Amino acid sequence: MSSLAAALAQRLGAEHVATDAEACALATADLFDWPGAAPAEMVIRPGSTEETATALRLLAEFGRPIVPRGAGLSYTAGVVPQAPAVVVDTGRMAGIKVDAPNLTAVVGAGATWQALAAALAPHGLRAAQASPISGSVSTIGGTVAQNLPGGMDGILGLAVVLADGNAVRTGALALRNAPPFWRHMGPDLTGLFLGDCGAFGVKTEVALRLAPEREAAFGSFAFETGAAMMAAMVGIAQANVVTRAFAMDPVRSRSAMKVEAVEALRTAGAVAARAGSVYRAMRDVAGLARTARGAQAEAAWSLHLTADGVTEAAAEAGIEAARRIALGAGGREVPPSIPKALRARPYSIRGLVGPEGERWVPVHGMLPLGQARACLAALEARYAALAPALAEAGVTISHIISSLGAYVTIEPMFYWRDRLDALHLNNLSDSNRARFGDFPANPAARDLVRGAREVLSGIMDQHGAVHAQIGRFYRLGSRMEPGAAQLLHSVKAMLDPRGRMNPGALEGVQGCG
Structure with missing residues (x-):
């Protein structure tokens, strides 16, 4: 060595x-x-x-x-x-080249989504590819390798170095003497490397599709039950009238209103800039303050919507269509403070730990629209069975449920008091590092969460779920058709015949796991 x-x-x-x-x-x-x-x-x-x-x-x-x-x-x-x-x-590979006339950018795999957003802002552009809320730290190459709920259609091409040191380029980056603007010429070799968890190669450059910033409108609704909220979310997704929908259960809603609303107040200037009006900015800040004051009293599921449009009227029309569906499902309208705050400040890693510094880990599944309601009901039934053991160990469960298209992502999240690791501490602010850095280890709670995640993942799979960031946790191989599994094994064997590239990733696939 x-x-x-x-x-x-x-x-x-x-x-x-x-x-x-x-x-x-x-x-x-x-x-x-x-x-x-x-x-x-x-x-x-x-x-x-x-x-x-x-x-x-x-x-x-x-x-x-x-x-x-x-x-x-x-x-x-x-x-x-x-x-x-x-x-x-890949952190040093962080360059960003914006080609605004062609609505494309080529970035280093180690660039963060926040850095890309800052580079695009002077052009009035954004990445067409959805990005994670952790984008202040998360890298674009990491997202490409792990995949993201909602798909990777905004990726135009890649530079990838294979296990033998051979550098290959795909899609928009594969053509000689041409600007990188189009992914699909011949077989889609870019798709081969998306969501591979690094098992096929090291991503070094990413070509992305860009889009102009749009006007946005917002709506938020409260529901007494998860079933009613899910009925509204599914109906809105089927109608395809909003750009983004996400929901929180009562536990998550209360903590979000205490934490995110305060964070949003700090970004009132950004909200005002987007609003273009001092009056609207004052109205937004007043709404955020009301939300923060009412956090303890709020005890309902909340659904938060964002609709983009070429004009403000077009965006508002999307929210109006969604409003009819939400109210018809039993929702009541509440101030849209949280989706406005997220639009103003889309990236944060405050959520890497709980509001009081608890350890946090989710498990997720992307469900077909027709299965989402039944899956949530099955999960809630299992929570009731797990409740005594979780309560004894000091573990709580809350949810983020979201949709960017014709599917619903259900993401149960576990929180418990435990020692934070170096990765957590390195990504916390100095004040939170001081507050949360001395918790004692809690291996019993950790083991309980480990088993509960397996159980919940299995329930989601029974309802047809698929998963992003397969890693070494989600069982891919056992759920694939034999021919598909063999094809994946063959690709791995061709690209990495000695099995040296991220051994064990893509758990359960022969030749990959």
Whole structure:
């Protein structure tokens, strides 16, 4: 390993090769605790596709396993190897090239979504690709590798370095002497590398479709039951009248109104800039204040909607159509403070821990519209059975339920008091690090959550769920048709015949797991 480290340092720079225990442990952590996890042997940080290719050729000569890594904010062990490996940290590959006339951008895989949004703002543009709320830290390459509920249609092409060090380009980046503007010319080789959890190669560059910023309108509704809320969400998704819908249960709604409303007050200037009116800004801030005051009294499921339009009237028309559906399902309208706040400040990692610093880990499933209501009912029935054990261990469950299209994502989230790991602490503010950094370990609660996640994932699968960030948690291979599983195995064998690229990712697929 010392000779390999020296050779890599010569090519990448000594400051971009780390072998100390602290860096190696942090580079293979995610947001949950995984028995059998192994620290990295080494962490390297190449600065370009070419440097990545050079490094991976050396690693091939030494026969070392490789784990690609962005920000590491996974909760499915997607970057947690079971045996020592060399971690390729993509954080230095953070360049952003905007081609506004052609509505495209080419970015380094290590660029964050927030950095991209800042680069696009002067052009009045946004990424057409949906992005995670953790985009202040989460990298674009990480999202590409992990996949995202809602699909990856905004990705136009990729640069990927394979296990043998061969750099390949797909889609919009594959054509010679042409601006990267179109993904589909011949077979869709870009799609091959989307959602692969890094099992097929290290993403180094991403071409993205851009879109103009639009006017937005907002609506929020409260429901007495999850069933009524889900009926409204499904009806709104079927009507295709809003851009985004998300819902929270009573527990999550109360904490969100206490935390997110306060955060939103800090972004009133951004809201005012979007509103273009001091009166509207004052009205929005007053609404946020009312929401914060009423947080303790709110005891209903809440559904929050955003509709985009070419004009303000067009956006409002979408919300009006959704309003009729929501009210018809038994909802009552409440101030749309939360969707406005999220529009003004779309990225935050405050949610990496609970409101009082609790550890947090979700489990999710994307459901067909026709199965969403039955799945939520089945989950709620299981919560009742789990309640005594969860209460004894101090574990609570809340939800985020969302839709960006013709599906519903149900995401139960577990919270419990436990020691925070270095990955949490590194991403918290100084004040929250001081508040939450000394909690004692709670392995019993952690084990209980581990088992409960398996149970809930199984229930969602019984209702036809699919999953993003497969990692080493969601069972892909057992749910695939035999021919599909064999094809996936064949692709893995072709791209990585020695099984060195993120071994164990895409859990359950022969040749990948």
